[in-house]
Amino acid sequence: MSHVEMPAAPQIPGTRKRRRWGGLRQQWKLLGLFQIDEQHDFYSLTCMMKEGLAAALQPTMETAPTDEVSDDDFRSEVTRVHEDFTMETFAGPVFARLRSSLGLTEHEYQQSLCSHSCYLQFISNSKSKADFFLTNDKRFFLKTQNKREIRFLLANLKIYMEHLKKYPHSLLVKFLGVHRINIPLKLKKHFIVMQSVFYPDDRISARYDIKGCEVSRWTEPVPEGSPIIVVLKDLNFEGQCITLDQQRPWLLQQVEIDTRFLQRLNVLDYSLLLAHQNLQHDERHQNLSLATLIMRTKKSVNIGSSPAHTEVAAVPGAVPEDEPTSPVPGPDDSGCWLQPRAGAADKMPEFRAQNRRLLPDLKNPLHVIDGPEQRYFIGIIDIFTVYSFRKRLEHLWKRLRHPGRSFSTVSPRAYSTRLCRWVQNHSK
Known part of the structure; x- marks a missing residue:
């Protein structure tokens, strides 16, 4: 698929604002992918994202994720200072564990997110005000989110991890990282990294x-x-x-x-x-x-199934009629979310083993x-x-x-x- 590149424009101060809005109008009219090259308004921001992500991933590049996650890991907030910005990483060890469970190495994750190739901007026909960026290989989405949405995700991260552990073939989008970039006197943006559902899309x-x-x-x-x-x-x-x-x-x-x-x-x-x-x-x-x-087994759909009921199904993807489903944690009477049973989300070897x-x-x-x-x-x-x-x-x-x-x-x-x-x- 060919990409539409944003045309270069003369750097005339009096026309910069008009050029920006003219470009945006053109993008909204022609929905699609646009390469974020040096003439693009998001070029500087995406370069900072790459630099920040490269530094944030360095610790997990050097040390393999352990098989245990703690409450402190879910609350982890690490700030790294760069020349023109700071980058915060939330619950880094938890997302590293999840990436590992999906068979994604830290090296290929960093290689995709931090390559020298330009990100792509996806102009969506969604009503959302979020900005969508796509790695050049189109494998990962980076999406800006507001503070309320980030708080919601982090507050329910344990329950989300428990769901993916119980149902390794879940169709829910796989969140791979949560970050905030802060450019002094300019902007502060939260963004998440996700697997692209439409990959490979050629x-x-x-x-x-x-x-x-x-x-x-x-x-x-x-x-x-x-x-x-x-x-x-x-x-x-x-x-x-x-x-x-x-x-x-x-x-x-x-x-x-x-x-x-x-x-x-x-x-x-x-x-x-x-x-x-x-x-x-x-x-x-x-x-x-x-x-x-x-073959998908009953246990690959529900981790709670008895070992006595793990015979393979007749065809890939088939699910026996009597497949039980376990209740998902929900809010108590005070509106607070109940946490999953202790250690349930930490059994990543089981998660990997069942991720057939x-x-x-x-x-x-x-x-x-x-x-x-x-x-x-x-x-x-x-x-x-x-x-x-x-x-x-x-x-x-x-x-x-x-x-x-x-x-x-x-x-x-x-x-x-x-x-x-x-x-x-x-x-x-």
């Missing part, structure tokens, strides 16, 4: 952001063959189907497990990212071979599912919107404005149920 033919509703869920497609990337929405997907055959039961159950977890976090407005590409002949042949070699991959040769196997004819990229993102009093008022207002139509702002229980129903109705 053959993806279409991308969708699914919320399971209809209001404002249509995006005008770009002409066929255009290099511009547009993420389509629910109404664009109508008439299509996710064809998985034997793996469909696993997908339905994992979506239910993940959305139930988000329901208990009292969040809504998250998205199911979906993309697809045609399978080539050798990939179809590989799937037939893997069907006899790589259906497509072990891929670098993003946890978000890739192959059907008979197509490869699908599936993940759940944007999990920070709490069902607050303001959101309840927004729900009432939208009920009046859109009578009889489905819209995004509903209770977490209704949101979870609706998204599960969408996957069930659009898969076979």
Whole structure:
């Protein structure tokens, strides 16, 4: 896929502001990827991000992560001073442990984030005010977040880790780092690093952001063959189907497990990212071979299953009908979140052992599912919107404005149920 580069402009002080806004208007009109070169307004910021991340990762580059995480690790805040800025890293040992459990080495993580190649800016059609950056190899997203969202993630990090440990094939986005960059007298930005669900993307033919509703869920497609990337929405997907055959039961159950977890976090407005590409002949042949070699067991879906019930399923991805689900920690009567049982999130060797991959040769196997004819990229993102009093008022207002139509702002229980129903109705 070709990239659209921002054109260079003369450095005339009187026209700089006009050039910036003209460039932004052009970007908003042509949604897609833009290389952050020396003429880009974010070039200086992204260079600082790279420098700060390289220094922040150096300790874990030199020392392998241990198999234990402590309460202090979850509360860890490390500040490193650079010439023009400071960089804070939050819960660094915890995220290093998570990266290790996903089979991601610190060397390749740093190599991708801190290479000499320019970051890419993704201009989203989302209503979010966040800035999206993508590493040049498109493997990792860096997204700015507000302070409230960062506090929410760090406050629930133990529960998130417990969920990923219990369900190693979870479709939830994998958060790999939380940082804050502070440029004196200029700005202070929090940002997170995530795995890109759509990786590798060189053959993806279409991308969708699914919320399971209809209001404002249509995006005008770009002409066929255009290099511009547009993420389509629910109404664009109508008439299509996710064809998985034997793996469909696993997908339905994992979506239910993940959305139930988000329901208990009292969040809504998250998205199911979906993309697809045609399978080539050798990939179809590989799937037939893997069907006899790589099996998901009940324990790979639920760590709490008894060892007596770990026989392999008949096909990769199949989930037995009687698969139990364990309750997810939730808030007590005072509104405080209950912590998972002591040491549960620390058993990373078990996490690694159970993280069986259906497509072990891929670098993003946890978000890739192959059907008979197509490869699908599936993940759940944007999990920070709490069902607050303001959101309840927004729900009432939208009920009046859109009578009889489905819209995004509903209770977490209704949101979870609706998204599960969408996957069930659009898969076979």
